[in-house]
Amino acid sequence: MKWLPMLLALLCTICFVPVCANSQTPQKPDRQVAITIDDLPAGMADRLPAADITAMTTKLLGTLRDQKIPVVGFVNEKKLYKTGEVDERIKALQMWLDAGFELGNHTFSHASLNQVGLKAWEDEVIQGESVTRMLLAQRKMKLRYFRHPYLDTGRDLLTRREAEAFLVARGYRIAPITLDGWDWMFAGLYEDAKKRNDAALQQQIVKEYLAYHDAVFAYSEQLSAKVVGYEPKQILLLHASNLEADHIGELLDVLRKRGYRFIPLEDALGDQAYSLPDTYVGEEGTGWIDHWAITQGKIPQGAPPFPQWVIDRTKELHLSTGTVTPPTDPY
């Protein structure tokens, strides 16, 4: 009975080839993310000399430009004012525009709306505009984005709405965030390890920073589906640091592996998710998926825990350098 195996082989070919073809090319999700980088010219601008800020900026922008990633950087102009270094620090900001990126306002001195009160915070917004607005105007660009320091958007709804109206009246669009892997926590430790030439620790920090971001991305995607009903065009919060200058390329690969492509902030903000009802108020700033969840009466759960050893090593570092308390988060 030679025909039976032949028939089976024929049936298998007919039935299974399409199945095999499908399983070989699984559909990758089409995800989109806008990259934003805060605390320009550098998160640790008070500790880094201007030459180091220039070197860090050169490296960071080199990767972003080579990979054609659209980015908006958010400035704290107070970080420009260090005796003898003002020109070079302003030049570091100019480098962002020269590379084709955009700059936004992050207040003059990284002031929290929840801490300083509405009037003082409004003054901070205005004071934070001078140099950035001038640099943008030289390129016929407008200052149009604002990012809340610490993501603090107000402790009560009246303050929140008044602050928003103030920003709109000055021509700003608020830049929310939906993805946040607390890179600034890793960046502080990395900076110290780099200064001490501790290559093993640097490697350990980078590995953890990439793994934690991957876990945060997965969590945020799931939370998005539950809260928004789909995964909106996401907005990632990062900070200008040597960690990002040295390793942002690997982080972008983590995003690519998850199916992300990189889009301008303007495109991301076109997603209808950013018009969802949002009445979040609180002592602690947080991301916008949390805002929407809490507005809907849902409590976000299951966020990946931040690696404890990074917290512990950071505390040790600040104790050994004479700082009694660990640093407040420089969101």
Ligand SMILES: [Zn+2]
């Ligand atoms: Zn910040």
